[in-house]
Amino acid sequence: MNTLVNYLVVLAVAALLLGPSLYGMARERRIDRQLREAAAGRSQPKARRAQKSSSRSTVPSTATW
Incomplete structure (x- = not known):
């Protein structure tokens, strides 16, 4: 059993390194x-398309501080 634990410890250290x-x-x-x-x-295999912000029109905010 000790040999198995030692073997697993060596494998874990090797994996970390x-x-x-x-x-x-x-x-x-x-x-x-x-x-x-x-x-x-x-061309790149994964070409990105232009990103659209929204399909709705934006309305200026009427909030006041």
Whole structure:
């Protein structure tokens, strides 16, 4: 039983040490891919549309202080 606990502790420490660097590597690869696509002139896969504020017309407020 002691061996199992020691094994789990080693795995937890390894995950804590390797997790942030693996996440950073994945993030860097994504950014590099986006830069290559932009340099090649391709459009972004998730193009955002112009945001509309509202379909109703706005009325000035009549509140006074």
